[in-house]
Amino acid sequence: MTPVLHHRIDGPPDAPALILAPSLGTSLAVWEAQAAALARHHRVIRWDLPGHGGSPTSALRDPAPGATTVAGLADLVLDLADRLGAPRFGYAGISLGGAVGAHLAAHHPERITRLALVCSSARFGDPAAWRERAALVRAQGTGPLADTAPGRWFTPDFASTRTAGRLVDDLRTADPTGYAACCDALADCDLRSELHRITTPTLVVAGRADPATPPAHARGLADGIPRATLLELPGASHLAPAERPQAVLDALLGHFAAPAGDGGRYTAGMAVRRAVLGDAHVDRATARTTAFTADFQDYITRCAWGEVWTRPGLDRRTRSCLTLTALIAHGHLEELAMHLRAALRNGLTPDDIKEVLLHSAVYCGVPAANSAFATAQRVLDEDGAPSS
Numbered sequence: 001m002t003p004v005l006h007h008r009i010d011g012p013p014d015a016p017a018l019i020l021a022p023s024l025g026t027s028l029a030v031w032e033a034q035a036a037a038l039a040r041h042h043r044v045i046r047w048d049l050p051g052h053g054g055s056p057t058s059a060l061r062d063p064a065p066g067a068t069t070v071a072g073l074a075d076l077v078l079d080l081a082d083r084l085g086a087p088r089f090g091y092a093g094i095s096l097g098g099a100v101g102a103h104l105a106a107h108h109p110e111r112i113t114r115l116a117l118v119c120s121s122a123r124f125g126d127p128a129a130w131r132e133r134a135a136l137v138r139a140q141g142t143g144p145l146a147d148t149a150p151g152r153w154f155t156p157d158f159a160s161t162r163t164a165g166r167l168v169d170d171l172r173t174a175d176p177t178g179y180a181a182c183c184d185a186l187a188d189c190d191l192r193s194e195l196h197r198i199t200t201p202t203l204v205v206a207g208r209a210d211p212a213t214p215p216a217h218a219r220g221l222a223d224g225i226p227r228a229t230l231l232e233l234p235g236a237s238h239l240a241p242a243e244r245p246q247a248v249l250d251a252l253l254g255h256f257a258a259p260a261g262d263g264g265r266y267t268a269g270m271a272v273r274r275a276v277l278g279d280a281h282v283d284r285a286t287a288r289t290t291a292f293t294a295d296f297q298d299y300i301t302r303c304a305w306g307e308v309w310t311r312p313g314l315d316r317r318t319r320s321c322l323t324l325t326a327l328i329a330h331g332h333l334e335e336l337a338m339h340l341r342a343a344l345r346n347g348l349t350p351d352d353i354k355e356v357l358l359h360s361a362v363y364c365g366v367p368a369a370n371s372a373f374a375t376a377q378r379v380l381d382e383d384g385a386p387s388s
Contacts, residue, residue, distance in 0.1 A: 008045075010035055012043060016043065017042070017090065026052065027053030028046035029167070030094060057175045066131075078111065090256050095121075107197075114202070131187050137179050137180045142174050203228070203267055212238040250270045269305035269309070319346075
């Protein structure tokens, strides 16, 4: 009997199953930053590719050059799911792991409840390049690739971190035969003509600094899959779950917790919320979320940010002006300070903000405007923005 893929299970045994798939060269550890949070409400199943992490290369039916395909890897995942009693499951995969998920959604739609494709593609470039890489690894091992992996996987600022180093170590210890077989699968992969068959709600996540699967690849997936939502993450390269862990977690939590008919509002709302308020603020708000406040945070993200701020009728500068005026009128100075910073991020200058505050003095009252000017001066001073 073919060995089962090495895997790890976290979360309640009776919770909905969520399978997390790695990228070529990594192990199930690539999902470490998201696994615990996702396991609160899912039975999270992480697995290793053949020859990677704890999965033996012998998990492949035939590791000979050219024999391994994405369809064959998908069969291994179905076998794992069957052995674990998961007839239906959500699925999120990075790069090659994402391609496996796309194949499953196209050919086994009855098994997939929701799909997330992270830094992935329908076609991974020139097949000859993958065959050359497979031949190199079969001859010399994974060492030469590990030496150059940081430039393909991470932005320069992240490449020297401990997390990056551990992921590169996974590549160094990968079995050359298993790794090369997975290269063969990428060489053979072309899902472009099958994307229209994917009917499950799909989230596509791209790293804007990803040289391996650039954002154009993600847009191709989102354009080809009828019910897809696209999220592009700034400051992320190919292994976005490692480099932008909270942003990826927020997107996955929203996508896999979203009710039918959500239409991607949570994901779109979280993207706008981060763009307007900044990652640091949203990360702090997320970290402070408790069971008592979780529903309110979900409501804010879906409704305020996912339904109103995403509408096309007004640009973000105008929405900031309206928001500042409403907060001044109601005396919500703490929220005003937050949205003053957001207004600067949305392109308002200090002079623009001054005009909004002067205008509000006429229609909201001088005392309210006086407090608003004091708050604005403090924010401008703290942020180092010129006030004249």
